[in-house]
Amino acid sequence: MTKQDFSAMLDSAIAAPAANQGLARDLLAAGQDRPCYVIGRNAEALGLIGRLRLDGIVDDFAPAGAVWNGLPAIGMAQLPPEAAVINCSTSISPVAVEQRLADAGIQSVLSIQELAQASDGAIAHATVVREQREDWNQFASEWADLYDTLADEASRQTLADVLRYRLTANAAFMRGYAVRTHEQYFEPFLDLRSEAFVDAGGFDGDTTEEFCRRCPDYRQVHLFEPSERNLRAAKTRLAGHRDIAFHAKALSDAAGQIAFDSEAGSASAVTTGGSELVEMTTLDEAIPDPVSFIKMDLEGWEIKALAGSERHIRQDRPKLAIAVYHRASDFRDIWRYVRSIHPDYRVYLRHYTQGWSETVMFFL
Structure with a gap:
């Protein structure tokens, strides 16, 4: 097409x-x-x-x-x-x-x-329909460019299905999909081997636990989670796993402090109405050593965190698995930003529910 x-x-x-x-x-x-x-x-x-x-x-x-x-x-x-x-x-x-x-x-x-x-x-x-239609009306040509650069037919079909659903809320477009969040971030094309993994938005450690199971020869894990409650749960959950560094900070494009809603479970996020003040850092400042696989699900803060990871992306060329579903423009903005650093990244798209949430863009 x-x-x-x-x-x-x-x-x-x-x-x-x-x-x-x-x-x-x-x-x-x-x-x-x-x-x-x-x-x-x-x-x-x-x-x-x-x-x-x-x-x-x-x-x-x-x-x-x-x-x-x-x-x-x-x-x-x-x-x-x-x-x-x-x-x-x-x-x-x-x-x-x-x-x-x-x-x-x-x-x-x-x-x-x-x-x-x-x-x-x-x-x-x-x-989601109102916001997606506004974005589509303004940037249809860029959406078409994104479609054209995707690496495989499964990615192109995923974009067509998910975007049609986001534009209409018509569930017929999602009948070929299942809720499979346990598979999120771990597609076969990633070919995970001896990775230095960054779990940005680590929540209670569920993604890191799955990573450790799938990639037992990993070198190091860095888990970033600013919520004290979530971080305690992650440390308990991952107590039996080796070489995990826990960072009680939010990732962004600059160091400092910011409001954080710690009461929303897996949807905890940076927000102006947050009940907790948390420390921010950049990935480039927090980790001096090379990394090979970065996962981000930051409830809409991904583009900021990516900007704070530019050195690692430029120098290390890590695999990236980035959530793009929180805002209508995330698909375009994240795709454009990462490719501005490395235009030769191959871009894949996969979806893990029957609705508008849990779409992940992969860069290899």
Whole structure:
């Protein structure tokens, strides 16, 4: 497929009419009394409250009697067969949610995207859709250039599928994908051997643990995690592994201090509203010795951390596995920046959920 074909395919996905428009209009109509539920605890679901009649939220893990923003929580097995369900699950497993609803006998299911399209602006598209469309409208030619430079057909197909999903929230584009986060960062083409590994955004050590299992002849691991709670968990988890240096700092493009949200689990991130002040460093300052494999998942801070790693990237030419899904522009920005250092890097793309999260760009 040429760059022009790629761009035309994306434009067609945006322009395509959404399915289930009749059901969407019925649910939006004043006075409708059909049982209606939402699934997915997120901003999109929250935005529907007060905009249409909702009887509850579907949550199989909520305790009996639980309420979320005024909506009673029920299990999927408790749904009335005639109920309509609005699927607001967009980040991890929208396809699996649709399948579970079908298995439960629920036939009237529509996505937040379909509801938004039928509402003539009264219901907002999912945040990821709004942001991705804005980026696509401004930088379609650069997206096409990115597509054209990817190293294999699997990468090009991944970009086409993930970008179409991010532009439409249509789960049909993700039906060929599975949630396989245990495989994240560890593709066969990396050919891991005797690596000096940097785990940037180490969380509780889960990625480093998997790295140690897959690459037992590694030379050294440097794990960066600014959250004290997460770092304690990582040290406990990795106590039986050798040659791991734990760095209680955030990686960025300069040393200093910055606010950090340490209460968000694996999504803990640098943020202006953070509850904790943490130390920052650069990879170039923190590690004097060469490194051979750098993984980064920093909740949108990757481009800053890469800028602070330029010496290592320029001199060591390490393998890179960089999360690119946090912002609409991350795919382009990270691709452009790394290739500005080494234009001959081969670029691969892989995806590890059925939604918009967990896309990784690899540079070899």
